[in-house]
Amino acid sequence: MSQSLKRRLNQILSGSECVLAANVFDPLSARIASLLDYEVCFLSGSVGKTASLGVPDLVMTNMSDLVEHCRRITRMGDVALMLDGEDGFGGPINTIRTVKELEAAGVSAIEIEDNLPKEGFNRKDPGLIAKVKQVSKLKAAVDGRVDTETVIVARTAALAYCSLDDALDRINAYSETGVKAVRLSGLKTLSQLQAVNKATHLPLTVLNPPPEVGSNLDFLAANGVRVLMAGNPAYAMAVKSIYDCFAHLRNGGVISELSRFEASPDLLKMVNQTDELVALQDKYDL
Numbered sequence: 001m002s003q004s005l006k007r008r009l010n011q012i013l014s015g016s017e018c019v020l021a022a023n024v025f026d027p028l029s030a031r032i033a034s035l036l037d038y039e040v041c042f043l044s045g046s047v048g049k050t051a052s053l054g055v056p057d058l059v060m061t062n063m064s065d066l067v068e069h070c071r072r073i074t075r076m077g078d079v080a081l082m083l084d085g086e087d088g089f090g091g092p093i094n095t096i097r098t099v100k101e102l103e104a105a106g107v108s109a110i111e112i113e114d115n116l117p118k119e120g121f122n123r124k125d126p127g128l129i130a131k132v133k134q135v136s137k138l139k140a141a142v143d144g145r146v147d148t149e150t151v152i153v154a155r156t157a158a159l160a161y162c163s164l165d166d167a168l169d170r171i172n173a174y175s176e177t178g179v180k181a182v183r184l185s186g187l188k189t190l191s192q193l194q195a196v197n198k199a200t201h202l203p204l205t206v207l208n209p210p211p212e213v214g215s216n217l218d219f220l221a222a223n224g225v226r227v228l229m230a231g232n233p234a235y236a237m238a239v240k241s242i243y244d245c246f247a248h249l250r251n252g253g254v255i256s257e258l259s260r261f262e263a264s265p266d267l268l269k270m271v272n273q274t275d276e277l278v279a280l281q282d283k284y285d286l
Contacts, residue, residue: 006108006149008039009080013151013181013203018221020228021082025051025235026069030077031271038079040227042207043070045084047235063089067101074106082109082153082205082227087117087129092137096144099152109151111183112141114158114170128161135173142178153205154179159196160186167192168199175200181226183207190223197224207231 012019021040022033025047033041049061052069066083074081085102088095095112102110114134116126129137134154141152154174158167171182183205187193190212196204203226213219220228245258269275 003147003149005078005080006147006151009082009108009151010149010180012040013226015226016221018217018225018228020215020217020230022079023047023229023232023234024073024077024081025232025238027072027076028271029234029238030073030079030081031273034077034079035270041073041077041079041081042227042229043073043081043083044207044229044232045086047232048084051235063094063098063101067105070102070107071105080108081106082151083107083111084155085110085112087115088112088137088141092140095137095141099141099144099150100146103146103150107150109153109181110141111153111155112138113155113183113185114174115185128158131170131173134170135177138174138177138179151180152178153181153183155183155185157185159184159188159192164192164195168195171196171200175202181205193223193225200224203227205229 019040020038021042022029022036022038024030024033024041024043030041046056048066048069049055053061053065055061066086070081070083083102085098088098099110114128116129118126128134138152138154145152154171154177156167156170156174158170161167162170174182179202181203182196182200184193184196185207187206187208187210189210193204193206193210193213204224205227206220206225207229208231209215209220209225209228215228215230217228241261245261248258249255263271
């Protein structure tokens with residue numbers, strides 16, 4: 001199954017249209033995205049860490065935590081999973097191991113970012129890794145794949161830290177490492193997007209495009225974007241719903257008053273795969 005999902009993701013990246021990805025955070029949200037026929041899901045580091053371990057997006061998780069979370073997600077949702085692979089969790093050798101482990105967990109696309117990791121809470125932003133070191137790390141990630149259809153994405157925040165010329169210089173260098181796409185972080189203007197599209201032959205992926213562009217998939221497609229990630233509203237809405245439910249009950253509210261906010265029994269059956277499992281039981285029980 002993961003092979004066909006990877007193949008479809010490669011087709012999307014090499015095509016001419018821009019698709020909207022579902023930003024998921026756990027197996028349940030991935031299952032719902034699959035039911036709604038999303039072809040691509042994206043797992044952000046921030047919400048993934050909170051959903052799986054209850055910790056913030058800083059220094060309290062490791063590669064093994066991410067791999068296990070991804071394994072649960074890919075088992076539940078029939079979608080191509082793209083994810084924030086952080087900085088590869090170390091140097092080139094660490095990055096190779098990260099890629100292999102995530103491949104084995106069923107991940108279709110892995111971002112490797114050029115942000116240097118913060119050393120702790122409320123510490124100064126260390127900025128970007130040296131270009132030559134990031135190029136080496138991206139080459140290692142590409143060479144470390146078991147499956148050549150696994151997509152390595154060069155994620156760069158250069159637009160937020162550098163002049164446009166310096167950012168384009170980095171993107172050009174990253175584009176020659178064998179990666180299959182470039183993820184733009186810190187994108188602020190349409191002119192930046194157009195400049196990047198002219199500077200690289202690779203497809204682009206974008207989270208939160210410039211306000212003047214919004215979620216216009218046709219316009220994004222015309223400017224090289226093949227996957228749009230629309231932030232994490234599902235995660236924020238889920239947190240608020242759980243909080244409001246528990247607060248309502250803690251404050252003496254009646255359970256029946258919550259029924260109008262609940263998923264229907266039919267939707268719950270779809271989400272937890274009841275009918276599929278019953279069919280398998282009937283097929284194999286003697």
